Amino acid sequence: MPYAPTTAETFARDTDAVLASVSRVIDGKPAAVRAALVCLLAEGHLLIEDVPGVGKTMLARALAASVDATVRRIQFTPDLLPGDVTGVSVYNPVDREFEFKPGAIFAHIVIADEINRSSPKTQSALLEAMEERQVTVDGTSHALEDPFLVVATQNPLEMEGTYALPEAQRDRFMMRISMGYPDAANEALMLRQRDTANPLDGVAPIVDTDQVRGLIAWARGIHVSPAVEEYTVGLARATREHPDVRLGASPRATLQLIRAAKVWAALDGREFVIPDDVATLVEPVFAHRMIPARGSVSSRGRSSADTISAILRGIVGSVRVPLATR
Numbered sequence: 001m002p003y004a005p006t007t008a009e010t011f012a013r014d015t016d017a018v019l020a021s022v023s024r025v026i027d028g029k030p031a032a033v034r035a036a037l038v039c040l041l042a043e044g045h046l047l048i049e050d051v052p053g054v055g056k057t058m059l060a061r062a063l064a065a066s067v068d069a070t071v072r073r074i075q076f077t078p079d080l081l082p083g084d085v086t087g088v089s090v091y092n093p094v095d096r097e098f099e100f101k102p103g104a105i106f107a108h109i110v111i112a113d114e115i116n117r118s119s120p121k122t123q124s125a126l127l128e129a130m131e132e133r134q135v136t137v138d139g140t141s142h143a144l145e146d147p148f149l150v151v152a153t154q155n156p157l158e159m160e161g162t163y164a165l166p167e168a169q170r171d172r173f174m175m176r177i178s179m180g181y182p183d184a185a186n187e188a189l190m191l192r193q194r195d196t197a198n199p200l201d202g203v204a205p206i207v208d209t210d211q212v213r214g215l216i217a218w219a220r221g222i223h224v225s226p227a228v229e230e231y232t233v234g235l236a237r238a239t240r241e242h243p244d245v246r247l248g249a250s251p252r253a254t255l256q257l258i259r260a261a262k263v264w265a266a267l268d269g270r271e272f273v274i275p276d277d278v279a280t281l282v283e284p285v286f287a288h289r290m291i292p293a294r295g296s297v298s299s300r301g302r303s304s305a306d307t308i309s310a311i312l313r314g315i316v317g318s319v320r321v322p323l324a325t326r
Contacts, residue, residue, distance in 0.1 A: 011218055012269035015041070017206045018066050019267075025062035025199045026055055028186030032179045034267065035284060036063050036151065040109075040212070041219050041266075042259040044174025045130050045150040047115075047288060051157060054179045060111045060151040061200055067212050068205035069108035070145065076118040082125035086135040087142070100137060105129050108145045108209060112152035116162040123169055126150065130172040147212050156305075167247065167289070174256045175281075176288035222262035223272040227322035232257055232278050238315045239290055245311060247291040257285045275321045283312050 015037065022033045032048075036059055039046040048056045057073065064071035074085060087103035104110065105126070115123060129135050133144045152173065154165070170176075182190065193199060207215070232254055240248030249257075261277040268277075292307045 008266060008269050008271045011215060011266050014207055014211070014215065015267050018063075021066040021203060021206050022059070022062045025203060026059050027190055027193075028182045029055070029059075029179055032059060032177055033063075035175055035177050036060070038260050038263045038267070038281075039151075039174050040067070040147060040149045041216050042174060042256070042263045043147070043216060044256055044260065045152070045172060047170070047173040047176040048151065048153045048179060049156045049176055049288075050153070050178045050180065051155060054181060056151075056153040056179060057111055057113060058200070059179070060109055062203055064109040065200055065203040066206050067108075068208040069147070069212070071109045071111065072104045072107035073111040073113055074104045075113050076115045076122070078117060078119065080118045080122050082122050083137075085122065085125040086129070087137055089138045098138070100140065100142060102142070103135070105135060106142075106144060108147055109149045109151065112150055114154060115152040116154040116165055118163065120163055120166065123163065123165065127169065127172060147209060147216060167291075170288050171250055171252055173288065174260060175284040177284055219263045219266045222265055222270075224258055224262065225272070225322075228261075228273050228275060228278060229258070231275055231319065231322050232261075234319045235278070235282055235315060236286075238319055239286060239312070242311055242315065244293050244307070245290055246293045247289070249286045249289050253286055253289050257281055260285055279316050279321075282316055283309060286312060 018037060019030070019033055022036070023030060026033055036046055038044075040063065048059070050056060061071055063069075074080070083103065085103050085105050087101055087106070089098040090101050091097075092099045112126065115126075125135075129144060129148075130150055133146070133148050134141045135144065136142075150173075154162075181187075236249045236251075236254040236257070239245055242248065257278060258273070260281050261273045264277045264281060265271075265273045287305070287308045290308050290311075292304055292311070
């Protein structure tokens, strides 16, 4: 019989152990660790936008090791082809038939490193995989692993030789986060711990992929009241109607916000979503899908990301919060 947690406390106990395991590798970044686990259990994908060397790839590998999942890394470069990602059909002269050779996308956790360095054609090879959890090659569909998580990284500062992710691609990511630099204490701890050993060597599986599937199924059943659903829709609609926003959050973003909020509530040991769960996740789920209106950035002396963050904070503060939500 497939594993499934029996209570909210069981779910929280198992996931707390996974968070603790990953946090032993990723020092001082509990928010990033939690976001990665939320995306895995909410069946979403994660975009990490940050400078090199802050642990983006290490986060994905530590999560994979903690849940006993297969992990593959794809280095996105200008010469990477779609077939390198999805796989290709190769003619077998013995059987006189074409055989499918799986690409690097066939793993539980796929690290798409520097995703914006490949051409839009190669980037688009991920669209079907991320949305439908399958790839189609020569008219034949091939199911991907279950669970399946894409963790993509990109450097927001270095633009030369890169291709900006189109809106359709960004919309496939449940969350976008930045890890940031560690504080002084955690950076000193990292120096002591990693001078002679790879921190991943000490990571033992806390759960396996069968248990992860059970955790995913449990989180799907978390209760969301009609009032919280209306609150979530209200937040999304406010992004579309805001005068300083040219492109607001999509309906897919609304759906993914609810899915992420369910896991967020379950991680806290609750079987129901509260408005605070939704409000906490609005920025990581909505911000990367939004485009500010022309003139709204330069007129206030802010970057595009800062403008969107300020708009979202204002929206959260202005949309009425339901009082009774259970």
